Amino acid sequence: MQLKDQFRFVRQNMKKNKTRVFMTILATAMGCAFLIVLASVGFGLQKSVVKEITEQRVITQIDVHGKELNDQDGFRPLNETDIQLFEKVKDVKAVTRRKMLQQESTYIIGNYQESAQTYVTNFASEVKAGFELSEGRLPKGKDEIVVGYNFSLNLASKDAPGDIYDKKGQIKAEYRYSGKLIGQKLELTVRQNKDGKQVEKTIPLTVVGITKKPTREWAEDRTVFIADEMLTEIENFTGTPKGLLLDENSEVPAEFKAQDNSYDEVKIYAKNMEAVQSISDKLTEKKYGTYSVVNELKEVNMVFMIAKAGLIFIGTIAILIASIGIYNTMTMAVTERAPDIGIMKAIGANPKTIKRIFLLESSYIGLIGALIGTVVSYGISYTVNFAIPLIIKQAFGKETQIDLIFSDIPLILPLICIVICFGVTIISGFRPAQRATKVDVLKAMRREV
Amino acid sequence: MITIKKLSHDFVIGKKGRQTIIPVLRDINLTVGQGEIVTIVGRSGSGKSTLLNLVSGFIHPKEGEIWVKEEKVSDLNETKFADFRIKNLGFIFQSFQLIPSMTAFQNVELPLILKGINDRERKKKTEEMLKKVGLLEYQDHYPGELSGGQQQRVSIARALIVNPPIILADEPTGSLDSETEAELLKFIKELNRDLGITFLIITHDDKVAEIGHRTIELRDGLIVEEVASLCN
Numbered sequence A: 001m002q003l004k005d006q007f008r009f010v011r012q013n014m015k016k017n018k019t020r021v022f023m024t025i026l027a028t029a030m031g032c033a034f035l036i037v038l039a040s041v042g043f044g045l046q047k048s049v050v051k052e053i054t055e056q057r058v059i060t061q062i063d064v065h066g067k068e069l070n071d072q073d074g075f076r077p078l079n080e081t082d083i084q085l086f087e088k089v090k091d092v093k094a095v096t097r098r099k100m101l102q103q104e105s106t107y108i109i110g111n112y113q114e115s116a117q118t119y120v121t122n123f124a125s126e127v128k129a130g131f132e133l134s135e136g137r138l139p140k141g142k143d144e145i146v147v148g149y150n151f152s153l154n155l156a157s158k159d160a161p162g163d164i165y166d167k168k169g170q171i172k173a174e175y176r177y178s179g180k181l182i183g184q185k186l187e188l189t190v191r192q193n194k195d196g197k198q199v200e201k202t203i204p205l206t207v208v209g210i211t212k213k214p215t216r217e218w219a220e221d222r223t224v225f226i227a228d229e230m231l232t233e234i235e236n237f238t239g240t241p242k243g244l245l246l247d248e249n250s251e252v253p254a255e256f257k258a259q260d261n262s263y264d265e266v267k268i269y270a271k272n273m274e275a276v277q278s279i280s281d282k283l284t285e286k287k288y289g290t291y292s293v294v295n296e297l298k299e300v301n302m303v304f305m306i307a308k309a310g311l312i313f314i315g316t317i318a319i320l321i322a323s324i325g326i327y328n329t330m331t332m333a334v335t336e337r338a339p340d341i342g343i344m345k346a347i348g349a350n351p352k353t354i355k356r357i358f359l360l361e362s363s364y365i366g367l368i369g370a371l372i373g374t375v376v377s378y379g380i381s382y383t384v385n386f387a388i389p390l391i392i393k394q395a396f397g398k399e400t401q402i403d404l405i406f407s408d409i410p411l412i413l414p415l416i417c418i419v420i421c422f423g424v425t426i427i428s429g430f431r432p433a434q435r436a437t438k439v440d441v442l443k444a445m446r447r448e449v
Numbered sequence B: 001m002i003t004i005k006k007l008s009h010d011f012v013i014g015k016k017g018r019q020t021i022i023p024v025l026r027d028i029n030l031t032v033g034q035g036e037i038v039t040i041v042g043r044s045g046s047g048k049s050t051l052l053n054l055v056s057g058f059i060h061p062k063e064g065e066i067w068v069k070e071e072k073v074s075d076l077n078e079t080k081f082a083d084f085r086i087k088n089l090g091f092i093f094q095s096f097q098l099i100p101s102m103t104a105f106q107n108v109e110l111p112l113i114l115k116g117i118n119d120r121e122r123k124k125k126t127e128e129m130l131k132k133v134g135l136l137e138y139q140d141h142y143p144g145e146l147s148g149g150q151q152q153r154v155s156i157a158r159a160l161i162v163n164p165p166i167i168l169a170d171e172p173t174g175s176l177d178s179e180t181e182a183e184l185l186k187f188i189k190e191l192n193r194d195l196g197i198t199f200l201i202i203t204h205d206d207k208v209a210e211i212g213h214r215t216i217e218l219r220d221g222l223i224v225e226e227v228a229s230l231c232n
């Protein structure tokens, strides 16, 4: 019997009891939609979390926060020797290292002031890692500095009244410094407690460059990079490494520790994403404490993998329940059609063919159910993604975090669902199909019409 | 064409422990030659249908052998018998056994579908066959919309469509009036004469029995008489 004819038989048979077939398809579709929508939440949240992680940071970046001490707990800070070692590791593109001024530093331009984080960095490695300026040039002299892209946004007028911030939390334009920055002279004030009283020192500096705009919209770059020699000068004033501000009552320590030339922020940039893993493996082997997005993603993905498997499992139960309907429908179909099956067998229909027709019918029901379920679940998914932020906004009066995806249906999900559904329907249709082949010809033909 | 050797059959009824054995056929030996019409007569309950069902393969014999066209069909399994049946055997039943949800055309076409013949050839052959039995204009009627005689002609068309060398008929005229019966008998004789089809016909009707080249009487599961028909 040709496959085409088998399909025709199946369609004719299904037409004989449209309502029953429809209800069975409906149940299967609901089971599938349930599975897909349920699992889609897992996929959606994973996507959101992964997006969040990868947007916060550069994916090829590895943070190294220290080297494990042999016999004690804890890490020691990294120094030049470590950096040289990192630079030799395979597939490392750049190693940036920054020292941070260990006190709040205030910058003043005329009547405007701002406190910012102050760093010393190795610009050559920063540039290799992708550092760029939007204006000006890199510093050459001791008193030249580069400021962050958003530095001027926070330069506020000294004699502004109490509330200088607007609704978005930014300084109102009328109190903000609006002049140009490049070539501008400004003053950095550093402090130290000496003999129980605070002394200040102002250092004149010149802005020569502004960093490029941060890629993330919400990010604000207001760092200031000063020259290495300038940090030494500050250290000489404070008498502490990296300008550490001492307590009011404590003395400047006797041993001057400026030679503690350790870095506060060391980041390794890998040539590509694939290399991140091997680099961080190598560093871990050498007892360096590292952190990278790739590591975190691996853990996050693992957790979501388990969660998604669980959700799919729960969804499968819904399909299994639907399969009882398929079993029922097929059993009834076999019973109803027993006389026809008997006649077909009498004139020479092969039992295998009869079985195939019934299996075809149950898998057809399963497949249509799965397809309808898939279409419906895409609809539900879109609605959910559209409606939930609105509901949250209504309920809490504020917007949700930037594009949180509640439900995401990657192509693999309907495929998984269709495979599960197909398998389940074949299994549930198997017994009825088997029964169809066992129909007794004589018993079936004995009906008198 | 058909050879039956030492065939015995009985039915076991009742649940385990309280079974009763109903002996139906005992030591049947029968040969039907090619192109022969053999009729089997006997009282109701004498085992005629059982004999035919054994030859058709609808039941499996307890003892003895059945050979059809040099094939020992009593040894065939269900699947193999199905293939053998569609190639070699045509059936005519007392209650026609048409599929009620299919039109006359579809009923006649069914064996060709089962054989896997393509659409175009099927349509041609089916129309030819319906024409032969004089029902071409009724091809879209469902069995319920046809008279008994017409239904029986549809079932004959269905039996003939695969050109079987043998046709087995169990009380073919049992549901027909005497006029249609006469028509059917004439048609059977024509088929036998023109196409050389072998017939094994079961009946308790003398008029039907008469068309046989040979008539065999069954009584209590035994062949009691073999009479050469006088009408030929």
Ligand SMILES: Nc1ncnc2c1ncn2[C@@H]1O[C@H](COP(=O)(O)OP(=O)(O)O)[C@@H](O)[C@H]1O
Pocket: B011, B012, B013, B022, B024, B042, B043, B044, B045, B046, B047, B048, B049, B050, B051
């Ligand atoms: N499936 C069956 N189970 C039990 N007994 C049966 C069965 N089929 C037929 N019989 C018995 O076998 C005997 C012969 O039946 P059957 O061959 O139908 O006779 P006939 O066709 O000559 O009227 C009867 O006594 C009947 O009761």
Ligand SMILES: [Mg+2]
Pocket: B048, B049, B050
């Ligand atoms: Mg009978």
